[in-house]
Amino acid sequence: MSIIKKTSDALQGHGKKESIDDSIKSDVFYKEDVEQNIWKSKLSWKITLSVFATMIVIQAAVMVFTVNNFEKEKLYELRQTGLNAVAPLIGQTSDQLVSPIRPDQARKLIEVTPVKGLSIYSLDVSQLATYGETTALYLSQFMDLNTTYWSVDGSSYEVIYSSSDLRRPYFIVAKLDSSHIDMAVMEYVQQNFLILLLLAAFVTTVLMIALSQLLLEPILLLRKNLLNAVRNPQKPQIQELRRKDNDEVTLTVNIANDLIRQNADNLMKLREQAEDQIHQLAYYDNLTKLPNRTMFAERLDQAIKNHVVKKEKSLVVMSVDLDHFKDINDSMGHEVGDMMLEAVAERLVNATPAEAIVSRASADEFSILAFLDEDISESSEIVDAIFASLAEPLVILQEKFQVRASIGLAHCPQDGMEVSHIMKNADIALNRAKEDGRATYRFYSEDFDRAVQSRFQMLRDLRLALEGNQFKLHYHPQFDLKTGKMIGAEALLRWYRPDNSPEGSHLVSPVEFIPIAEQSGLIVPIGEWVMETACKAAVEWQSQGLDPIRMAVNISGIQFHRGDIVNMVKRVLNDTGLDPRMLELEVTESVFMDDINQTIDILRQLHELGCELAIDDFGTGYSSLSYLRQFPIDRLKIDQSFVREVLTNNDDQAITRTIINLGHSLGLKVIAEGVETTDHQNFLLRENCDEVQGFKYTKPIPLNELLEYGKAYNNDLEKPSKDSPKLSVI
Ligand code: C2E
Ligand code: MG
Ligand code: MG
Numbered sequence: 001m002s003i004i005k006k007t008s009d010a011l012q013g014h015g016k017k018e019s020i021d022d023s024i025k026s027d028v029f030y031k032e033d034v035e036q037n038i039w040k041s042k043l044s045w046k047i048t049l050s051v052f053a054t055m056i057v058i059q060a061a062v063m064v065f066t067v068n069n070f071e072k073e074k075l076y077e078l079r080q081t082g083l084n085a086v087a088p089l090i091g092q093t094s095d096q097l098v099s100p101i102r103p104d105q106a107r108k109l110i111e112v113t114p115v116k117g118l119s120i121y122s123l124d125v126s127q128l129a130t131y132g133e134t135t136a137l138y139l140s141q142f143m144d145l146n147t148t149y150w151s152v153d154g155s156s157y158e159v160i161y162s163s164s165d166l167r168r169p170y171f172i173v174a175k176l177d178s179s180h181i182d183m184a185v186m187e188y189v190q191q192n193f194l195i196l197l198l199l200a201a202f203v204t205t206v207l208m209i210a211l212s213q214l215l216l217e218p219i220l221l222l223r224k225n226l227l228n229a230v231r232n233p234q235k236p237q238i239q240e241l242r243r244k245d246n247d248e249v250t251l252t253v254n255i256a257n258d259l260i261r262q263n264a265d266n267l268m269k270l271r272e273q274a275e276d277q278i279h280q281l282a283y284y285d286n287l288t289k290l291p292n293r294t295m296f297a298e299r300l301d302q303a304i305k306n307h308v309v310k311k312e313k314s315l316v317v318m319s320v321d322l323d324h325f326k327d328i329n330d331s332m333g334h335e336v337g338d339m340m341l342e343a344v345a346e347r348l349v350n351a352t353p354a355e356a357i358v359s360r361a362s363a364d365e366f367s368i369l370a371f372l373d374e375d376i377s378e379s380s381e382i383v384d385a386i387f388a389s390l391a392e393p394l395v396i397l398q399e400k401f402q403v404r405a406s407i408g409l410a411h412c413p414q415d416g417m418e419v420s421h422i423m424k425n426a427d428i429a430l431n432r433a434k435e436d437g438r439a440t441y442r443f444y445s446e447d448f449d450r451a452v453q454s455r456f457q458m459l460r461d462l463r464l465a466l467e468g469n470q471f472k473l474h475y476h477p478q479f480d481l482k483t484g485k486m487i488g489a490e491a492l493l494r495w496y497r498p499d500n501s502p503e504g505s506h507l508v509s510p511v512e513f514i515p516i517a518e519q520s521g522l523i524v525p526i527g528e529w530v531m532e533t534a535c536k537a538a539v540e541w542q543s544q545g546l547d548p549i550r551m552a553v554n555i556s557g558i559q560f561h562r563g564d565i566v567n568m569v570k571r572v573l574n575d576t577g578l579d580p581r582m583l584e585l586e587v588t589e590s591v592f593m594d595d596i597n598q599t600i601d602i603l604r605q606l607h608e609l610g611c612e613l614a615i616d617d618f619g620t621g622y623s624s625l626s627y628l629r630q631f632p633i634d635r636l637k638i639d640q641s642f643v644r645e646v647l648t649n650n651d652d653q654a655i656t657r658t659i660i661n662l663g664h665s666l667g668l669k670v671i672a673e674g675v676e677t678t679d680h681q682n683f684l685l686r687e688n689c690d691e692v693q694g695f696k697y698t699k700p701i702p703l704n705e706l707l708e709y710g711k712a713y714n715n716d717l718e719k720p721s722k723d724s725p726k727l728s729v730i
Contacts, residue, residue, distance in 0.1 A: 020280040043219070044211045046610040048204050055203060059196045063189065070188050075148070077157045078114060082174045085113040086161060090168045097122065099129035100170060104287050105517045106131035117175035118158060123163065125171065135173045145171075155179045217241070218249045222256055229260040234267045236260050236520065287338055287361040288345035296359035298366050300412075300419050302371060308413050315412040316379040317422050318368040319430040320348065320386065323404040323438040325364035339396045344403060351389035352382060365430075367423070372411075376443070379409055383441050406433040407441035415444045428452055459516050461497060466525060470496050470505070473533050474700035477709065478671060478693040481685050486713050488584065489552035490673075490693060491534035492700045493526070514556065523556045524563040530554075531568065535583065537703050546710050550612065557591045561598070566605045573609065580610030586637065587613065589621030602631060607632040614671070619655055628666055635691075636663040640674020643694070647679050 041099060089109060090100040099120050101109075109115050110132040117133035125141050137149050137158045149158040153594050157709025163169050188234035218241055229236040238257050241250055283295040291299065300317065307313040322344065329337035339362065348358045348366055356370040369387075372378045386407065393400040414420040429444040432451075436442065465471055471493060478488035495513055496505040517523040531553055538551035559565055592599055607613060614635035619642055620660050638659050642652045656672070663670035675694030684692060698709060 002157065041212075041220075042218050044208055044216055047211060048207055049205055052204050052334065055200050056196070059199075059615060063192050063196070065190055066192070067185060071185050074184055075150075075178070077155060078157055078176050078178055078181065082113070082115050082159065082176045082183065083161055083165055085109055085115055086118065086172055087166050087168075087176060087246075090166055091171065097126075097128065097709075100168060101129070101131070103129075105129065108149060115174050116176040116177050119173040121171040121173070123169045123469040128170070133175050135175045137173045139171055139173055151177065154182045156445050157181070188480070198614055211626070212241075214247070215249060218243075218253045222253045225253075225257060225260055229263065234271065234723060236264055242584075254392070273683040281553065283322060288342055288360050290345050290349075291357060291359040293361045293367065296361065296369065297419050297423070298446065299357050300369050300422065303371070304417060304419070305410060314372045314376075314414070315422075316368075316370050316372055316376070316382070317410050317412065317426045318379070318383070318386075319361070319408040319423075320366040320368060320371070321406050321408075321424040321430055321434065322364040323434075336396055338403075340394060340401060340403065343394045343396070344390070344405075347385060347389040351385040356382070367426070370660055379411070379443075383407055383409070387441075404439040406430055406438045408433055408444065409441060410444040425449070434507055455516055458657045459520050459522075462495075462513060462517055462520070462522055462526075465495060465497070466529060467524075470498065471526065472496065472702065473530060473537065474702055475537065475706040476693055476700040477697055477706070477713075478550075478691055479697065481681070481689055481692050485547075486549060486710060487691065488552055489706060490552040490586070490700075491530060491537070491554070493530055493554075494700075507614055518556050518558045521558065521562065523558050527556060527563065528568055528572075532576070533576045535572050538578050538582055539576050539707075540703065541707065541710065544707055544711070546714065548579070548582055549710070550582050550584050551578075552586050553615065554586045554616065555591075559586065560587060560591045560602065561595070566602060566609070569606060569611065581612070584612040584614055584635070586615045586616040589618065592621075592627050592631075597628070603631050603633075619659055628662075631669060635669045635671055636671045638670065638689075640694075643672050643680055643684075644676070646683055653683075656684075660684075660689050665690070 018199050063261060086101075087108065088103045091102075101118070101120060106118060106129075110117070115132070117131075117135050118131045119135045119137075119139070120128045120130070121139050122128055125139055127139075133156075135158050136151070137147065137160065141162065143160075145160050145162045147160060151157070153177065157175055157176045159176065161172045161174060166172065213710070215475045219274060221239055221241060225236065225238050228238070238260055241253055241259065283292060284290065285292045300315070308315060309692045322340075324339065325340070328340065341360070345358065345360065345366070348368065352358055352368055353370055356368055359367045359369075361367040368382075370379065370382050390403050390405055393402045395401075408426045408428065410416065410422050410425035410429055412422050415425045425448075428448045430440045432448050433440050433442040435437055439664065442448075446667040453576045472495075474494050475489040476492055477486050478490065479485065480487045493510050493514070495508045495510070496506045515524065517526055534551050534553045538549070555565065567587070569583070572578075573583065604611060612634040612635050613632060615633055615637040616637045618636045636659055638656055642656045642659075645652045646656050647653070660670045669690045671691035671693060672680075672689050673693040675681055675684065675692045675696050677696060680694070681692060681696060
């Protein structure tokens with residue numbers, strides 16, 4: 001509960017405060033984040049650098065082209081400058097063999113203009129004169145008049161002026177000073193490059209700003225929201241874009257935000273469902289949907305604090321246990337068992353007051369908490385209502401089942417003020433109700449508690465008894481009713497429990513301590529000791545020269561199913577050397593209630609060893625003719641309770657008669673125990689019973705007395721006397 005509470009607290013109040021603070025903090029963080037990240041963003045740099053590189057490449061290509069044109073333009077200008085300087089000097093002369101420019105004119109020309117040298121040709125391409133530096137172009141007849149020559153170092157440029165350029169019948173090759181053109185081109189390139197860089201820088205900055213606004217900011221926001229959603233999927237801190245545009249990026253961010261919100265909603269719903277489920281599993285029983293033991297204890301605790309402490313009301317806690325539910329479950333199947341529990345749960349809810357709490361405490365146990373306004377008598381009324389509601393048979397799969405319950409009641413404050421105490425006392429009262437024959441109810445009493453305490457003490461003492469040699473065996477002889485022969489003895493356990501008496505111990509009946517040894521599992525080692533001691537006694541009997549007798553040993557159901565009985569018997573027979581046919585194992589009908597196949601298997605194995613098998617206390621338990629036929633049994637032992645009143649009680653007489661006939665019809669021997677009188681014996685003889693055992697002949701006696709008894713009895717059979725213990729009918 002506390003874990004669930006804590007988590008839900010964290011989800012509610014606490015979580016809200018955190019998210020507001022966080023959103024303020026994260027808004028600041030977000031701005032810094034974006035600003036820092038514009039210059040850190042790999043994407044922005046990639047886009048910007050590619051744009052930058054593209055611009056440089058395009059502009060470089062453009063520049064190559066323009067530089068070329070610029071240079072051509074400059075050369076053309078130079079040509080025109082030369083022409084403008086040369087053309088006016090050509091005088092009006094008709095003599096085609098004389099240079100139209102005089103040497104003094106030429107010298108001046110060379111001094112003040114870019115013209116550095118001249119070669120003057122007549123129309124028939126004969127050189128008339130050369131001035132200044134020698135020209136590299138030498139005019140010939142078929143020469144293209146557009147031919148130019150630019151010296152390798154770029155310092156001179158030669159052109160041909162034709163007669164049409166000069167408007168005179170001459171050709172002039174002029175060598176012009178072109179050294180300034182390279183400089184101009186360089187300057188042109190530098191200027192352009194600078195402009196280009198500035199432009200690129202401007203474009204890059206503008207692009208970066210645009211990218212940050214339009215692309216980077218939404219992407220970073222998206223990334224942040226997604227990261228938050230990954231870290232805290234149920235309560236992600238989502239931020240919206242400040243821009244409300246309709247472009248693809250904004251739409252994508254908005255869709256992603258919606259998706260994160262949807263996911264958070266779904267997770268929240270799933271979590272709530274899971275919490276509900278956990279709560280249901282932790283506090284309710286899955287089958288009956290009733291509160292379980294944990295929830296019941298919590299409610300009881302609340303009720304004590306809210307009502308009993310304030311002296312408003314008293315409470316009753318009832319432990320309700322269905323009698324023999326396990327048998328129904330085992331024999332009819334779990335499905336029927338489940339349906340029965342559901343139906344019982346419903347009846348209990350209907351039979352109890354509206355504010356009472358009915359819970360399923362364990363498999364077939366229910367706990368009920370009811371509030372009492374007056375006194376304890378009110379709880380009897382509730383119990384009556386419960387019994388009345390269960391009186392009507394349950395109909396399950398068209399079959400009628402009669403459910404009976406035992407109920408233990410403890411009151412608060414009378415029987416305790418603490419949850420565990422009251423519940424324990426209700427259980428103690430329930431156990432008493434079961435012990436007192438079931439289908440009844442008991443109010444808790446301190447005496448019950450004392451009985452429980454003394455049982456715990458007995459269990460502690462029993463653990464010491466084996467080591468302390470406090471166990472003894474007594475033997476109860478068995479006789480063949482027709483021949484009078486002593487044919488066997490039953491080994492019966494005796495415990496001399498140490499005490500403060502002058503004898504130092506007192507005898508405890510096995511009826512008292514065997515159930516405790518069974519509940520604790522101690523019966524397994526105790527049973528092993530009994531088996532060893534009894535088999536040794538049988539061997540001792542034979543070693544005294546007496547006719548072999550069958551030794552009957554009681555085997556508890558617990559020993560039968562929990563201990564490795566087959567190997568234990570095998571080992572003891574081996575160790576003692578007793579003929580297995582001289583050993584009989586007495587089991588009660590209760591062993592047949594558990595796993596039938598396992599039971600058959602174990603009985604077969606024991607029978608295969610050669611041992612005889614008897615069903616003890618036959619007629620008192622759950623018997624089925626079908627298993628009697630399946631099991632390898634040799635003997636039925638009529639319970640002493642039927643024999644005791646066989647002459648006075650018609651039912652007991654009929655049962656005894658029926659058991660004898662049934663045994664015979666199945667080919668089994670029948671032995672009667674509890675034979676105390678000659679009348680008992682005569683009745684059994686008349687009814688054809690095979691064997692007898694009882695106080696009429698002797699009480700169970702220790703081994704030395706048994707040996708004496710056996711010897712005396714044998715002699716008596718041979719020479720009967722008046723006081724002999726032999727069977728009086730013989
Ligand atoms: P049980 O196996 O049915 O043993 C027969 C009981 O009936 C014995 O009581 C015996 O003394 C008593 N009995 C026999 N004939 C008469 C009679 O004529 N009159 C009267 N009043 N009683 C008679 P005991 O020894 O007190 O044993 C009681 C039960 O304790 C046994 O019933 C058996 O279930 C159990 N038990 C005794 N020894 C062992 C043992 O070694 N192992 C196991 N598992 N159970 C044992
Ligand atoms: Mg017995
Ligand atoms: Mg018996």
